[in-house]
Amino acid sequence: MRPRLPAWTARLTWKAAAFITVMCCALAALLGALVHVSVTHQTLNQAREKALTRLEEATRAYEAGDPLPPDTGIDPQGLPSSLRDLALSGRHGTVVSEHDGRPTMWAAAPADRRAMAAEIDYSQGVSTITGLDRAIVGSSLLAISATLLVGVFAVTRVTRRLHQTAGVARRISAGDLDARVNDPRTKVPSRPQDEVATVAGALDTMASTLQGKLQSEQRFTADVAHELRTPLTGLHAAAELLPPGRPTQLVQDRVRALRLLTEDLLEISRLDARSEQISPDVHRIGPVAERVAGAARGTGAPTQVRILRDTSVETDRRRLERVLGNLISNAHQHGREPVVLTVDGPVVTVRDHGEGFPPYLVEHGPQRFRTEPRAGAKGHGLGLTIAVGQAQAIGAELTFTNAPDGGAVATLKLPEVPDEETPGGMGGNQHAQ
Secondary structure, X not given: OOOOOOHHHHOHHHHHHHHHHHHHHHHHHHHHHHHHHHHHHHHHHHHHHHHHHHHHHHHHHHHHOOOOOOOEEEOOOOOOHHHHHHHHOOOOEEEEEXXXXXXXXXXXXXXXXXXXXXXXXXXXXXXXXHHHHHHHHHHHHHHHHHHHHHHHHHHHHHHHHHHHHHHHHHHHHOOOOOOOXXXXXXXXXXXXXXXXXXXXXXXXXXXXXXXXXXHHHHHHHHXXXXXXXXXXXXXXXXXXXXXXXXXXXXXXXXXXXHHHHHHHHHHHHHHHOOOOOOOOEEEEHHHHHHHHHHHHHHHOOOEEEEEEEOOEEEEOHHHHHHHHHHHHHHHHHHOOOOEEEEEEOOEEEEEOOOOOOOHHHHHHOOOOOOEOOOOOOOEOOOHHHHHHHHHHHOOOEEEEEEOOOOOEEXXXXXXXXXXXXXXXXXEEEEEEO
């Protein structure tokens, strides 16, 4: 298996820093090698020319019978054997070697089947090359550090803007359609824009367009619901005046269903517009759950209430009852008995024993008026959508899962209020409503 790298290595800043460092090191190594080779070649040539010049002077003096110049001689001690062999073969050449503990440039040529040699102290050349190498390494490190700091600073500015854009995108996906990047580079069309500014401008444009469309849909839904209320009220009054009978009962049931649907549409419109007024107060969850389950008894289906641990929560009781009522109604309508409402501190679950929620609902949440097409599957209209909206309004979290042994499970997590222990409702009390 490939080793797992630390999470911070995935960040663009560190990748850019590593890239800049590698490129600077490679460039410094290339330039340093070129300068080193060039200076070394130049220094060697200068020392070689000097040694050959001295060798020519020694050769002329030897041929004229004059004393040899200093640092020259016939078969001198310390002459490298390779250079001696070259001179004895009738050729001349140069070589650098250690002599008396210091670098020496030797030049040799044949002289009466012996080797005429001249030596030049090469310590200054070696010192020059060594100093140059140190200067190259030091300047390279300084240049790499400066370039890395400037590069990281520039990349950090870009990544900071990218993080800001990503944060705004997450806020928009969470429902905050007023969120905008507002990059100043996008305010003036004639100002040159980089890629990050282009993305920020496109995100702001998309958010504005999406917000306009959603607001238009919300206004349309609210207007339709408001317009339907008046004729439905009159239709309901007229239906109540019909003579008793099966046809009258059918008409009254359909009118009642239309009125409930209209009220649901109005409620969704208010939730979408975030115009709901919350009245929070401290309430015990156990009595609220029992009251909601008792109210659902009118449907003819019993609901089991299990209070494992009662506690106090700060919430809007009417909206909490609306959420629990919708969850219980959905469980009875689309699941199978028994339907169990469990209170465990601030966590309330509603479970049935049917086929469970469809996969799209578990993954993405409820969708308005969507019904799973497969036979026998759970469908839903606006009840779960309203439950999710009301849960968000009171600061609760509502999630949907399926039990391992079958059945749909809706879990509501409420913010708990620390208080004294509840004297009643502890230890797994069970009630059947």
